[in-house]
Amino acid sequence: MKLKKTFEHVKGTLSILNFENQDYCLELFQEKEENSINYLQKPDDNYWKHSLFIDDIERVNTKMKEYNIPIGEPYQFGDIGYLSHTKDIEDHQIEFIQKTFKQNTVPSTQKKDYPLLENPVLGLLTIRTKDPIKSIQFYEDICGMKLHARMYVKRSNGFTLYFLGSPELTPPSLDIDALENREWMYQQNHLFIEIQHYWGSEYDDNFILNHNHQGCQLVKFEGNLLILKNKLLKKNIPFLEKENQQESKNEIHFSSVDNLKILATEYKN
Structure with missing residues (x-):
């Protein structure tokens, strides 16, 4: 970067x-x-990680080791993706995802001008929800996103991953569970929001998602603030309007259904 x-x-x-x-x-x-106090990612934080889409995970893994940065070995995680995991210097979780599954690896040309010999894509911001129906409705209705993919993971007590992006994107299948939508997503020059939902957590009164500002202080969107304001008023979602004089921007501050802080600014070409 x-x-x-x-x-x-x-x-x-x-x-x-x-x-x-x-x-x-x-x-x-x-x-x-x-x-x-050092940052420590917890399974009940409403923020988890961010992910980078890359061409060659083996090559990236080798370069990371040359820089003496601890990183896990790449592995094909079921039909989810070809993954590897590391952390930054303050222990924030970073995931590498190859643009193809391991068995579909395509040779790519090294780009020597980049530290990892390629230019990654900031592809996923991963957050958590206790109520996936309300959360997906929130990001679709308020933030103007669209659900493009869904993945079930039978690890531990199980969880589901939901992936939302621009409604202007066209996945190969309208079926959000289709395998072909997964590699397609990893090949986009686009930032998706990934939402993790632990199975059964919506029925557990003792399970509460926490906002840890050391992990992710807030998420920023750009768009038409007048349209956003009307949406928030219609849904009775509290918000605060501010003028950021330092950056010469008007802002709207509000929160998701899982208390993730969101800041919206006016889109400028």
Whole structure:
């Protein structure tokens, strides 16, 4: 990734990074006051990880080891994907997903100008929900997204993964469970929201998803704020309008059904 912009705030520095030829950004906020508590990802956090789509997972794995960055060995996880996992220096979970399943690996040309010999795609932001029906409705109705794929995982007590992206995308199958939609998704230059739902958690009164600002402080969208405001009013979803004078942007702040903080700004070409 490359540094795109930085903004100095009262409480710290905001750095905005992105990959070449991709509009989606990762924002890192460094607080001025040192935090003695290290980040620890927990299974009841409403944020899990982010994932990078790559051409050659074996080659990327080799380069990561050359940089002395701990990383798990690549493995084909059922019919989900060809995966490998690592962490950043503050223990945030990062997943690599090859654009094809292991058995469908296609040789790709090395690009020596990039640290990993290729230009990855910031492909997934993974969050969690206690109620997948309400959560999917929220992202479709309020954020204008569309459900493109669903995957069932029979690991531990089991969970389901839902993948939402732009409604302008056209997957190969209208069946959200179709296997061909999975490799298709990993081959898009697009950031999807992946939602994990633990089976039966919606019936467990003791299970509560927590918002840990050290993991993911908020998710940002760009769009038409007037349309968004009308949607929020229609659904009786509380929100706060602000003017960000430093970045010269109007903002709307609200939360998802699982208390994930969301910030929306006006889309500008």
